[in-house]
Amino acid sequence: MIINVPKQFHKNTIIEFLGKSESVFELKGKRAPDTVLNCENITKMDMLGVLLIYKFLEFAVTNKCYKNPQIIVGEESSAFRQAIKDYGFEELIFKFINNKVPLSKDYSELEILSDDKFIIAPHALLREGDYSSQSLQNIFLPGIEKYYSENPKTVRMIFTFLGEIVLNFWEHAVDDSKSIIVAKGNHDLLEIACADTGSGIFTSLSNFVNEKHRQKDKILLKAIEQGTTSKKGTAHMGYGLWILNELIKLVNGSFHIYSQGGYYINEYRKIRNNKCGYWQGTIIYLSIPLKNPKNLTDIPMHEKNQQFKKLQLNFS
Amino acid sequence: MKIQLSDYGSIISDKQIGEKIYHTLSSALKKGVLVEIDFQGIKSMATFCAKQIFGALYLELTPPVFFEKIEMKNVSEDLKLIIKMGIQDAIETRDSGNLKKND
Numbered sequence: 001m002i003i004n005v006p007k008q009f010h011k012n013t014i015i016e017f018l019g020k021s022e023s024v025f026e027l028k029g030k031r032a033p034d035t036v037l038n039c040e041n042i043t044k045m046d047m048l049g050v051l052l053i054y055k056f057l058e059f060a061v062t063n064k065c066y067k068n069p070q071i072i073v074g075e076e077s078s079a080f081r082q083a084i085k086d087y088g089f090e091e092l093i094f095k096f097i098n099n100k101v102p103l104s105k106d107y108s109e110l111e112i113l114s115d116d117k118f119i120i121a122p123h124a125l126l127r128e129g130d131y132s133s134q135s136l137q138n139i140f141l142p143g144i145e146k147y148y149s150e151n152p153k154t155v156r157m158i159f160t161f162l163g164e165i166v167l168n169f170w171e172h173a174v175d176d177s178k179s180i181i182v183a184k185g186n187h188d189l190l191e192i193a194c195a196d197t198g199s200g201i202f203t204s205l206s207n208f209v210n211e212k213h214r215q216k217d218k219i220l221l222k223a224i225e226q227g228t229t230s231k232k233g234t235a236h237m238g239y240g241l242w243i244l245n246e247l248i249k250l251v252n253g254s255f256h257i258y259s260q261g262g263y264y265i266n267e268y269r270k271i272r273n274n275k276c277g278y279w280q281g282t283i284i285y286l287s288i289p290l291k292n293p294k295n296l297t298d299i300p301m302h303e304k305n306q307q308f309k310k311l312q313l314n315f316s
Numbered sequence: 317m318k319i320q321l322s323d324y325g326s327i328i329s330d331k332q333i334g335e336k337i338y339h340t341l342s343s344a345l346k347k348g349v350l351v352e353i354d355f356q357g358i359k360s361m362a363t364f365c366a367k368q369i370f371g372a373l374y375l376e377l378t379p380p381v382f383f384e385k386i387e388m389k390n391v392s393e394d395l396k397l398i399i400k401m402g403i404q405d406a407i408e409t410r411d412s413g414n415l416k417k418n419d
Contacts, residue, residue, distance in 0.1 A: 137325040145326070145359070156394055159360035163329035167362040170330070227405075239363040239401065295394045308400040311374075312383040315391050 002036045005080075009042055009049030011256060011285055017049075018258060018277030021056055025280040027065035035066040040074040045083040047119075047182050048193045048285050054089050054122070055180065057096040059197045059280070071097055087182060088121025118147055120183040125169050125194075136166065147185070148290075157293040158190060161247065161286060164240040169194050169282075190288045197281040200260035216262035217275045223257070224264065243296065244286065250294040254287040317344045322357030334365035338372060345377065345385055356390040363405075366398045371406025 003020050006013040039053065060066055074080055084090045095102045120140060141159065148154045169179035179196040201223050206214050208229070213222040222228050224245045229238030241257070248255040248266055255266040259282040265272040319340065324333050344351050374382045391399070 137327070141325075141327055141359075156359055156392070159327050160394070163327050163360045163362040167329045167331070167364050239405075243363070296397045297393045304401070304404065307404050308397075311400055311403055312379040313396075313399070313403075314383050314387045315396060316387055316389050 001032075001034065002038055004038045005042055005045075005049075005053065007041050008044045009053075010044065010046040011048050011254070011287070014048065014052065014256070014258060014283070014285075015263065015276045017052060018279055020277070021052075022261075022277040022279070024056060024060050024065050025278055027060075028063045029065075031064055031067040033067045035069045037069065037071045039080040040072040040078065042074075042078070042080045042083075044079055047087050047184055047191060048283075050083050050087045050089050051122070051180060051182055051193050051195055052283065053084075054093055054096075055195045055197060055281075057093060058101075058178065061096045061099060062101055073097075087119060087184075092122060117184065117186040118143065120144075120181070122180050122182050125166060125179040125181060144183075144185075148187075151290075151293065153295065154290050154293040156295055157247065157251075157290075158288070160296060161192060161244060161288065164243050165192060165194055165284060165286075168240045169196060169284075185290075188290055190290060191286065192288070193283070193285045195281065195283040197279075200279075200281050201257070202260040202262070215275075216260055217264075217273050218262075220257055220259065220262050220264035221273055243299070244284075246299045247294055247296075248286065248288070250298055251289050251292060253289050254285070256283070256285040258283040317349045318352045318354065319344075320354050320356070322354075326357055326359045327361070328358065328365045329360070329362040331364070331368070334368040337365075338369045341369065341373060341386075342376075345373070350385055350387065352387045352389060354389045355392070355395055358392075358395060361395060361398050363398055363401055366402025367405050369402070370399050371402045371409075374403045375406055375410055 001023070005020075006016050009017065037053075037056070042049075045053075057071070060069065081090075084093050092102050120143075123136070123140060141162070144158055144162075145155050148158065165181065169181070179194060179198070181192065181194040183190065183192045185191065202216055202219050205219055205223060205228065209219060209222045213219050224241045225238075226242040227238045228242075245255055245266055249269055252268055254268065255264075257264045258276065258279050260280065261275055261278040263272070263274060263276045319337075321328070321337070324337055328334065328337070341351055341353070373386070377385060388399070
């Protein structure tokens, strides 16, 4: 079987890739022969495309899905080789190509921070030790804060996005399935992508929603509603995806969720929601315009605000 | 007792850190001392952590005691909202009868 990666592999061709790659999730331990992942024809690939190639390889290698698989990466100067280098994935991807599993220390941290743009190279959200927490607090966040230091409202908005994304992936990764976060930005736009091969939104929520939403696509509409959580009665509030979606609407950006055969896309406030190729786990992608930053207080919450007035809090 | 929240990082979005903060505050409050929490330098807090820390304490202490014993300084409007969301959700969880301890 040949899996041809889309020639232009970016946020608009993710669904095409999921359709071509979904069989890997049925091959756990099966060592299927004669499989080729063809990346040679790629002419353009963005951060999200690189992340998904990486997660695909990671799943295939660690779960022994294929016997002697081949990956065609093209010449040194190919678009694929250049993209994995640009986004800090080169070493990690070549470890998998050489049938080795990267260790925690192999994941990069803040790699590139220049005057005109920054790229956050792949950062694993691991729960082992303090690795992720410390590197996020000490490297990732200060780097972003410094870059956007002229606009504190932008910094607060970005940190709200990151806080909810990181916590969601961290808390829903049932088996420390190496959620990877990447980001890149300039002064006009920030893109954040995160993916795991954990249990996925359908598995998490299907027992907690009504029949109408118990479908691979419809469940994602429910997931972005305020208060939807699989962990009722705990500190989980089910606000994470709702906050991301509401802020994206306010800044007129893009928010994509792909999980277990369904997708939800909010692109410039136009919603698309349907079934797609299966991805075990969840992929989230955000494109956040920064010219007119918004914060939580900009989200209309009239009913809640009435309830909040009754709380007895001493803010000085 | 004064607690500088930024000692735990500029973004509070980690369950373990949330637990640490909750236990620090809870221990101090059990001794009957007034607690002043300074939010200077805090850029964001995940709603989960707001409920985990402030929602839990609001229910345990009762609203008048929470008001009397905990003073929150230098809190941005966004953080105020996050704290209110966390507390309100804790109240609703309790009222729905779904509250699970220690989670």
